[in-house]
Amino acid sequence: MTKAQDNYLLDLAASRRGYAINRLCGSLKDPENRHRFSEDEAAYCDAYGLSPEQKRAILERDWTAMLDLGASIFYTFKLAVLDGKSMQHLGGVFTGMSAEEFTAAMRSGGRRFG
Amino acid sequence: MTKAQDNYLLDLAASRRGYAINRLCGSLKDPENRHRFSEDEAAYCDAYGLSPEQKRAILERDWTAMLDLGASIFYTFKLAVLDGKSMQHLGGVFTGMSAEEFTAAMRSGGRRFG
């Protein structure tokens, strides 16, 4: 399994902690920003004031660490899309599966808890 | 007297009508924008999508027309400040007085109605 928490709630403390990383990911809705980010990811992280941990999580595409550092999936998903990754890929990352396994789990009715 | 209405309420219809002119004036809180505006006021108006009437009001500093076209005093005041004009100057414009006369009216207790 992975080290992901069960749930990630974007409460006000997380929103504050993840402010820079969410702002960076949110900026990728602008095509020019996508281009600038791709040209020099590290410099882009610095321009957005990411902490060293946040920068590492972005550069290494550590999707779980991003959430632990206050990111919201709606923001980090824009980075995933830039990488050509699907929500099923991310679902797999959080649950220790491949994207194909995760997709199959969804097609068989989704994952059940409790 | 002047042609100013008694009150200007920035209701949602005015806010919509005055969207471009308020956005232009609001942008002047940024020093770079103040510089760009001063270099070519007409081009700046066009870039902000002002209607011909709004553009005329801005270029001619027709403070009453600006309000009639949906502007809010909190926005147009930023333009007045850029011109080195005070709120007393504007008060005089709206009421048909000089800035000095308006200031004197305030110092004698303000203007009374009803």
Added chain:
Amino acid sequence: MAEIIWGLATSHVPSIGAAMDHHKTTDPYWKPLFDGYEPARAWMAAHRPDVAVIVYNDHANAVDLDLVPTFGIGAAGSYDVADEGWGPRPVPPVVGAPELSAHLVGELVDDGFDIATFHRLDVDHGLTVPLSVYCPDPGEAWPCAVVPVLVNVIQYPQPTAARCHALGKAIGRAIRSFPQDLKVAVFGTGGMSHQLAGARAGLINSEFDRMFLQAIESEPEKLAALTREEYIREAGTEGIELIMWLVMRGALSDRITRVHDTYHVPASNTAAALALFEDLGEA
């Protein structure tokens, strides 16, 4: 006076829009979902509203974390389709109904709802996918004007389900007091159960979904009594979007009849549903 003619509850999953945009609706993956929409679409095509009041949430597109309103209403004359990071959807821009928007804001603020107003709002899949569910082939223009109603469902604390239901009731009163003969449809969007992130990613709780799909018609108070923590536990972190269905339900009168519903798993990582109710008007 304006009247509410129907209410539509529908998921707003981006991939439902993408399936339409990329002509995949008859692929095996998508066909069951779109087949399920058919009876509702046919009925809605025969009952066209002048204005759609669409209750939805933005997903990091028009609203960022700098300023997060709990409830917002668009008051603009038109709304562009957002670029969410992969280019805007190839659908028409959305035409507003600013007089109705202004009336709603005025009535709601006087009724004690602390509404934020939008004069600029790029609408994302949360609003455009429900429009496409209603009208798959709009051509050059959507067949109705739109009043966007935004609900914060992303940042905790979200408004309570009870508050959403109360907002819906106030929206219903406000629509019915608008002095123009308009036919209005109300959309409640989002859901059903899904969780995108974390170890529970992929969560689907079809028992909860089916209960909700039933109770939204005749027992909305039961759903309004659930806490945000219960929504998150049962329906997933993003399943809390279901509170937006309660806004729609609140706006309808007590006399409604179910025209059609459908439920399908999965659409992307989500349980997708549609429920269409005709509003028979107040007794």
Added chain:
Amino acid sequence: MAEIIWGLATSHVPSIGAAMDHHKTTDPYWKPLFDGYEPARAWMAAHRPDVAVIVYNDHANAVDLDLVPTFGIGAAGSYDVADEGWGPRPVPPVVGAPELSAHLVGELVDDGFDIATFHRLDVDHGLTVPLSVYCPDPGEAWPCAVVPVLVNVIQYPQPTAARCHALGKAIGRAIRSFPQDLKVAVFGTGGMSHQLAGARAGLINSEFDRMFLQAIESEPEKLAALTREEYIREAGTEGIELIMWLVMRGALSDRITRVHDTYHVPASNTAAALALFEDLGEA
């Protein structure tokens, strides 16, 4: 538990700040106003809060017309001083109290207030002038942390006075339930009568102002019953800022005592006042 130790009502006219920033407080124009502040300032200096909850409105600086929230609360760790078009005031940045902010937002949303949250907020004269009224010489840092509470008073329809008073009561309950031993002051800012634009520019209604200055202590319900149209007619288009005093008053308990007040015309185009109340706590 946190407790509210005092409430301050004060005008927030930019030129009051400018008079301090440019060392003009002993000029004949300004001396009467600042002399009037002295007893309140001395008392407040002897009764220092840990946090100030400052109810104010932004003036086209941090909030533009794209998105106008009715009520907002800052939830950030710090707030920069805004450049309003003539450079930022030479005062320290404002340090936030984000845990208290988050507690207030949570309590208020659960209490049915539809609060917008700010994670980025440049604070303008509406907030910094009241801080300067409290503390004219902050040196490197203000003597307290701040929770900004924003009210839309610029775009019509503003929240009703009654809703502002109710918000204040809910803020008072929320502060008193915060599980840290903090001393809190609440600021209600803006007013008194003034109108900046139109043929009635320069309006001062000192009868209304003096009535309000008296009634805010013991008859806030009377003030809360006035409509926004009455505020605008009596106190001027911008005099409606006085509804923010009702938020402050609502937060205080019923047992308050007036420490000091002062009233002066003019500060720029405005009637300026200050009223300071000690909160004796709930009986």
